[in-house]
Amino acid sequence: LEIQKKGNEWAVVLDSKYNRRIDANTKMEVSGAAKKEVLKDKKFAYGTFANCANGQTPWGTYISCEENFDDYFGSSDENLKFDENFKRYGFKTKSEYGWEKFDERFDLAKNLDEANRFGWIVEINPFDAKSTPIKKTALGRFKHENAEFIVEKDGLVIVYMGDDEIDEFIYKFVSKHKYVKGGDTSKILDEGTLYVGQFNGNVGDFRGSGKWIALEYGKNGLDESKGFKSQADILINTRLAA
Structure with missing residues (x-):
């Protein structure tokens, strides 16, 4: 949505070219x-769906974080057995919302692969309502809470992320590629290295260490x-890899 301040109040610009709805059926790259x-x-x-907090890239696109995506999937087969990857993400035969009863996309007994299309960070261009949102697999698959961006002095982009579950x-x-203002940013979130943090406990009072x-x-x-x-296996099964 585009909003505009008039006097001391904000209001939605109802006829803005930027306005659009992105939902559970929107086409995604x-x-x-x-x-x-x-x-x-x-x-x-x-x-x-199940989008939690968000972020903003240095080049002005919007980042949305898919969090509790497992709640939307269930199974018409109550005896369906899940492998370790699916168990790690919390999938169950009975979903929280019952979508599997009305759309086979969310029935794990009939369409197991669909689940792997969720749990990602989505990049959206807010300035082009006709653009297609993009799921960025290089950032890993888990229950994303938010994404915080930093551009280092050498131009490399760092994204800090949290997996919001106990x-x-x-x-x-x-990133592998450097951010240059006004330059091509299409590959910055596609090529690079994903890291998991390991904490080693306290070192003295109120101090810790990690890597x-x-x-x-x-x-x-x-x-x-x-x-x-x-x-690809590591990115889809990020929790197991970590």
């Missing part, structure tokens, strides 16, 4: 290393011996 595994035989993903982790993404661990295929035990076949 998917980008990053997990794109093919997320989309499978589809050209697009559809919808975003005993979960915080993450950061460090960032890269979630990269072939490093830190993230390989086929642990069930990860590619970087």
Whole structure:
């Protein structure tokens, strides 16, 4: 929505070219290393929901964080068994909202892949109402709380993120490409390194220590011996990787 201040009051500009609705059926692009595994035989993903806090990129786009996406999925088969990845995200055969009873997209017994299309950070261009929102898989899949952006002196972009559930982790993404004002920003959130924070407890009074661990295929035990076949696997199953 576009809003405008008139005197001391704010009001919605009802006929603004920027106004649009983005909901559970809106067409979405998917980008990053997990794109093919997320989309499978589809050209697009559809919808975003359970959106928590937000963020703003240095180049002015809007970031929306998909959080409790598991609540929207259920199963027509009460005996459906979930693998460790699905268990880790909290999926159950009975959903909180019953969408699976009316739309097979959300019935895990009939469409298991649909669940992997949620749990992402979505980038939206607020200045072009005809643009397609993009799910950014390089930032990992979990119950995103928010996203805070920092541009380092060398131009690299860092995104700090939290997984909003008990005993979960915080993450950061460090871009491969540098941000240049007015330059091409299309790949900044698609290529880079995702890290999980590890805290080691107190070191003296009111002090602690920790480190960032890269979630990269072939490093830190993230390989086929642990069930990860590619970087896409790590991004889709971020909680297990962490």
